[in-house]
Amino acid sequence: MNLGMTALELARIQFAFTVSFHIVFPAISIGLASFLAVIEWRWLKTNDPVYRDLFKYWAKIFAIAFGMGVVSGVVMSYQFGTNWSEFSRIAGSVTGPLLTYEVLSAFFLEAGFLGVMLFGWGRVGPRAHFFATLMVAVGTCISMFWILSSNSWMQTPQGFSYENGIIVPEDWFAIVFNPSFPYRLAHMAAAAFLVSALLVLATSAWHLLKGRRDTLVKTSFSMAMWLLLILAPLQIFIGDMHGLNTLKHQPAKLAAMEGHWETNKEGGMPLYLFGIPDMEAEETKYAIGIPNLGSLIMTHTMDGEVKGLKEFVPEERPNSTVVFWSFRIMAGLGMLMILLALAGLVLRKNQKLYENKWLQRFAVVMGPSGFIALLAGWFTTEVGRQPWLVYGVLKTKDGLSPVSAEQVGLSLIIFVVVYCVVFGIGIYYMFKIMHKGPEFVYSQPELHADSEVIQASKRPLSSVEDELDSSNSQSTTTASNSQEHDK
Numbered sequence: 001m002n003l004g005m006t007a008l009e010l011a012r013i014q015f016a017f018t019v020s021f022h023i024v025f026p027a028i029s030i031g032l033a034s035f036l037a038v039i040e041w042r043w044l045k046t047n048d049p050v051y052r053d054l055f056k057y058w059a060k061i062f063a064i065a066f067g068m069g070v071v072s073g074v075v076m077s078y079q080f081g082t083n084w085s086e087f088s089r090i091a092g093s094v095t096g097p098l099l100t101y102e103v104l105s106a107f108f109l110e111a112g113f114l115g116v117m118l119f120g121w122g123r124v125g126p127r128a129h130f131f132a133t134l135m136v137a138v139g140t141c142i143s144m145f146w147i148l149s150s151n152s153w154m155q156t157p158q159g160f161s162y163e164n165g166i167i168v169p170e171d172w173f174a175i176v177f178n179p180s181f182p183y184r185l186a187h188m189a190a191a192a193f194l195v196s197a198l199l200v201l202a203t204s205a206w207h208l209l210k211g212r213r214d215t216l217v218k219t220s221f222s223m224a225m226w227l228l229l230i231l232a233p234l235q236i237f238i239g240d241m242h243g244l245n246t247l248k249h250q251p252a253k254l255a256a257m258e259g260h261w262e263t264n265k266e267g268g269m270p271l272y273l274f275g276i277p278d279m280e281a282e283e284t285k286y287a288i289g290i291p292n293l294g295s296l297i298m299t300h301t302m303d304g305e306v307k308g309l310k311e312f313v314p315e316e317r318p319n320s321t322v323v324f325w326s327f328r329i330m331a332g333l334g335m336l337m338i339l340l341a342l343a344g345l346v347l348r349k350n351q352k353l354y355e356n357k358w359l360q361r362f363a364v365v366m367g368p369s370g371f372i373a374l375l376a377g378w379f380t381t382e383v384g385r386q387p388w389l390v391y392g393v394l395k396t397k398d399g400l401s402p403v404s405a406e407q408v409g410l411s412l413i414i415f416v417v418v419y420c421v422v423f424g425i426g427i428y429y430m431f432k433i434m435h436k437g438p439e440f441v442y443s444q445p446e447l448h449a450d451s452e453v454i455q456a457s458k459r460p461l462s463s464v465e466d467e468l469d470s471s472n473s474q475s476t477t478t479a480s481n482s483q484e485h486d487k
Helices: 007-046 049-082 085-119 126-155 172-176 181-209 215-249 251-258 293-299 320-349 357-365 369-383 405-436 460-464 474-479
Strands: 160-163 166-169 271-278 283-290 388-390
Touching: 007 049, 007 126, 007 181, 007 215, 007 369, 007 405, 049 085, 049 215, 049 405, 085 126, 085 166, 085 172, 085 388, 126 172, 126 181, 126 388, 181 215, 181 357, 181 369, 181 405, 215 251, 215 293, 215 320, 251 271, 251 293, 251 320, 271 293, 271 320, 283 293, 320 357, 320 369
Parallel strands: none
Antiparallel strands: 160 166, 271 283
16 A cells, blocks of 8 residues: 555655654643643742642643653654664664663653652652652653754764764764754754643633633733743744754755745845745745845845755755745744733733733634644754755665555554544543643642542542543632732
């Protein structure tokens, strides 16, 4: 079952499909783990039980995302041996140890403290519990460190030699801290935090639209707004630095991102706001651009020279049509995030942050934007690297296993069906929890017996055992008890 494509095309589609499914869950885990650490720190500092209730609620979302991220990540590693065995044979001496370091340092750290974090209330002391939460958050960031190091080395490889057709590591410091790694690590970290901030913001905005005005919803909304205000402009700055690095080390990718075909030797490069790059005609059709702005952004001079795609042989050019638009989707959503953050800041100053329905609707609509921008960014960087698996060293076609199109096509169909069913159910479960919203538990202790307050789960998924069929009926009982947490 080859679906009318070659084994190489199908293998690339399969990897893109599985990694696109996978990446959203670690992004949630990375962002929410740090968010939970901040919430618990606030609880320890203020002794305000509202933060403890928020921890209890968002830990449920984290637990589901973490579980689905682990499961989908295991599948990714198997593909290196099934569809990409030649890549593993040639470059495995570099990528293998980096992924092993991720397991030894990050995964063990997360696994060791995750149980205490999720089920330790009432069984360990407050500070010990906070330490466990902090270790899980640190573990997710360490995991991101090693994964980004491996992927960045494939983008800008250094510290190796090529002997008898095999990549041999020589300088591990140069391999780990390769030229693009610092920028890509910072870019991914900010993206993960933005994903979680927008998830928290959209969930809180949904409940504000439904009439809830209690401290749980307002505090979540306020904290997410502050995060967005800090992270969105920071991400633009990091992206600019990453772009300059790409211009230096991967000029073909940069040219494809900009739909730039001719090297501008006599004037500045325009910045195209719209256009349709045509790979056959070697031009960007219907281009609408701002003169010289491309050179100003890329070289910080009005007439700086930037290589065009025609400087590279056709078989080594990335698909500009895909990269051009994926980059603009990412950048455009980033601008909307800044607009949302600034609108929230203005309304906060006017003390209308929780009452403006336009802002709340905007926040709900922007909820998925973090995931979309994240995927668009990964499509930009991965498609922009083609036709190379290890940039300038190993081409993608040379890393493929000796498999047939029928074999890859059949496994691709199975992946699509299984992923949509299994992870579709998990995502639906997360939506049900978000639809229900946070509930008062510790901040209204008179409603609960002490044994209920410190009850610990005996089963992992019982951390999300709440009855999900009920709607937000608790809003009417909690609204009268809300405190003003306007921040």
